Amino acid sequence: MDEFSFIDNIKPNTYRQNKLIKGIGDDAAIFRMGNEDTVIAVDTFVEGVHFTKETLEPWQIGYRLMAANLSDLAAMGAAPLFYLASVVIPDELPDADVLQIFSGMKKLADVYGVDLIGGDTTSGGLLTLSLTIIGSVPVGKARLRSDARPGDLVFVTGTLGDAGAGLDLLLNNIPVNCPEAEKRKLIKRHQLPTPRVEFALKLREIGRVALNDISDGLANELNEIAASSNVLIEIDDALVPVSKALSHFPKERLDYYKYFAGEDFELVGTVAKSDFPKVEEIAAEAGVRVTEIGFVSYNKERNGKVLLRKNGVLKTLRKKGYVHRKSREKS
Amino acid sequence: MDEFSFIDNIKPNTYRQNKLIKGIGDDAAIFRMGNEDTVIAVDTFVEGVHFTKETLEPWQIGYRLMAANLSDLAAMGAAPLFYLASVVIPDELPDADVLQIFSGMKKLADVYGVDLIGGDTTSGGLLTLSLTIIGSVPVGKARLRSDARPGDLVFVTGTLGDAGAGLDLLLNNIPVNCPEAEKRKLIKRHQLPTPRVEFALKLREIGRVALNDISDGLANELNEIAASSNVLIEIDDALVPVSKALSHFPKERLDYYKYFAGEDFELVGTVAKSDFPKVEEIAAEAGVRVTEIGFVSYNKERNGKVLLRKNGVLKTLRKKGYVHRKSREKS
Known part of the structure; x- marks a missing residue:
């Protein structure tokens, strides 16, 4: 040819x-x-x-x-x-x-x-x-990661970590005691991800939303929003939405899937609390799950950082999952 | 890093x-x-x-x-x-x-x-x-290859074949009895070509010009103009501008350099005869050589084709130099 x-x-x-x-x-x-x-x-x-x-x-x-x-x-x-x-x-x-x-x-x-x-x-x-x-x-309606404001809440679409778990199944043959249909769903999330186009376009009804897509892991994306907007972001591990199927996976891999693996191509955003009911309404119209996972605040010493509350302990969530010249080979 | x-x-x-x-x-x-x-x-x-x-x-x-x-x-x-x-x-x-x-x-x-x-x-x-x-x-001022009209003359900027000859020197160590400074010039034409940006922008003064850049060889570009505009193009080999240095190269390589090697990143165009003095004036202002090499006509049976007059003989000049999936490896 x-x-x-x-x-x-x-x-x-x-x-x-x-x-x-x-x-x-x-x-x-x-x-x-x-x-x-x-x-x-x-x-x-x-x-x-x-x-x-x-x-x-x-x-x-x-x-x-x-x-x-x-x-x-x-x-x-x-x-x-x-x-x-x-x-x-x-x-x-x-x-x-x-x-x-x-x-x-x-x-x-x-x-x-x-x-x-x-x-x-x-x-x-x-x-x-x-x-x-x-x-x-x-004109002027693009969603920038620099638009997060103290008082916003943080939301994500869909469930996080499915694509990473699916890729793990494909590559590493890890022993997972989970129905085959569930496994196939996770693998499909890696192979044929759904970008949240419709949801993002409907969001235009809302004046201000800070938005990133989760390509490099939630930890990376939140750090980008926190740094660009010069705010402190805190999220609660218990609120981060994951598929039931992930409960069958090795516990030590869960944080990797949820925060660092990325490539779910879900969206993470921050929006004024008063606008969140509208976000939920739009998500329902678009057939997309949306979950509140944390909030944005101002803290002179810690602006630009992301905190993760897990089992009662507050830790700094670093980019880790970021794309350096090597990392894509792993993901 | x-x-x-x-x-x-x-x-x-x-x-x-x-x-x-x-x-x-x-x-x-x-x-x-x-x-x-x-x-x-x-x-x-x-x-x-x-x-x-x-x-x-x-x-x-x-x-x-x-x-x-x-x-x-x-x-x-x-x-x-x-x-x-x-x-x-x-x-x-x-x-x-x-x-x-x-x-x-x-x-x-x-x-x-x-x-x-x-x-x-x-x-x-x-x-x-x-x-x-x-x-x-x-708006509407883009230069399309479909804008050639019967009666136009055909012009090119610069000299053709230098980049191909320069690459030949780099790759094939062909025996060429030509001053080193000339060789370096040809090699530079391959390594650091000059796009004709200024000339192209000044050409805006002229209402209609059909234009292609010579990336895949003059034969290819002329065929694209002839096909898109549904016209017959005829050029004269004796008029195609080449550097003096090329006279030292093996004769059998000359046609390859001039018509098929490409990557000189010169421009080839067609324009109404009455507009050509203006093209020459613009070329002089931009410090670019411009040469008339042929003309455009209408011929129901042969529209879409390119003819090359050489040593008194008229031949069809085919794309040959075109980029199929293999050819770039050669060039």
Whole structure:
């Protein structure tokens, strides 16, 4: 398959976004955002680092990469519109697998009408996918991690740690006495995560929300919010929502799943207490679980930090789960 | 170097573009394009495919990748504003080399005040760089390859084939009896190409220009213009501008350099004859050589094709130099 028949295979027949002026087929793509702000992020997956043949099928690689990118936009309160996909394809990879990867991306993109508008294809090397995602948000309405205020409460969507536990099942064959159906659910949370796009867009009804997506672990995301907003955040371990299935896992792994493994692509946010009933209402409409797990305060000495209350003891929750140059190999 | 100190190292202290709302430091970047159209492209370089330790120093990798991306925007008539850089870094690569790559990107970005606003960093695998570039163009003023019209003349900037010849010198040690200074010039054209940004922006004075950048060889670019515009293009081999140094190279390589090697990052365009004096004037102002090499016509049977007149014979010039999944390994 040369690049031209490849592009013919993945090129959309029609574009759905009316903000698009020119899609695939020139030196660059063109869009017209009009009155809205443009939000843009890039995420890269590498074979052996973010996935292996054992953890993801080809279409799941594309699906999961798209989920990670959509999650970044959701965390900004942006509506997804376009993506560009750059792929490095090893010579030995069958064409069918490459097309499957793209169809996995498209499967999730289609849910939101997101259009593929460009990219780059290179042969050789290690299977590497780099996705640039573009969305829009009404002027000044982007959700920043610097918007947490003392008095806010802290909430998360969904349950935390499922993706980490699912990956552990895939990679390490740990002995877990838990129904197979439950195991499959956890594994699916790793392979086919659901970005919280609808919930994030409905949240626009609320004036101010600080928001991050949980890609690098709750500990990391909370520390980013605390640092950017210059506030102290305290959460209660007993309130952090986890799936029942996790009770079957080794106790010493639980904190890792909940706080450091990340990649659940849930959202963590802070909002004024008076706005939380509205958040709960929106979550119910979007079919997403939302849970209050802590609060934001001001403490001159400890602003920028995150505290975890667990078994009556208050500890500093550090980033640990952060992405340094090595950490992605583990996750 | 963990990801945080790495980001601190490459993060700009100040942003220069007033269209930027939020740069590095949240889940995504935000910009506000106002009345202008947004132009976006992505280009990926992989070690062993686009460069090796023998062909490019670390800072040259960054510089050349930036040049390739700026060239895409120039070919659209867009002013460059922002970039996102995604890098996959092998464990054994010294931190200093990584920083050099970024400083090479920045060196050329700084010429145009282009700001780094995001990216992604992954450890492991093969050195891979993916650059997303964003620019702006007044509404409806983008330069499309579909805008060639019968009666237009065809022009190119600069000289063609230098980068291909330079790469040949680096890789194949071919016997060329040519002054060392000339050889160094050719090699520099491969390592540190100059995108024709200024010329492309000044061209805005002209109402209609079809434009491509010569990244995949003149044969490929002309075929793209002919196909997109549904016209017949004819060029004259004797008119295609080449450096004097190329006369020292094996004759059988010349066509390859001129038509197929690409990566000179010059521009090829078509424009109404009456507008060409203005193009020449703009080229002079921008310090760029511009040469008329052929013309555009309408021929029901042969529209979409490119003809090359050489030694009195007219041949079809096919894409050949096109990038299929293998070809980049050669170039």
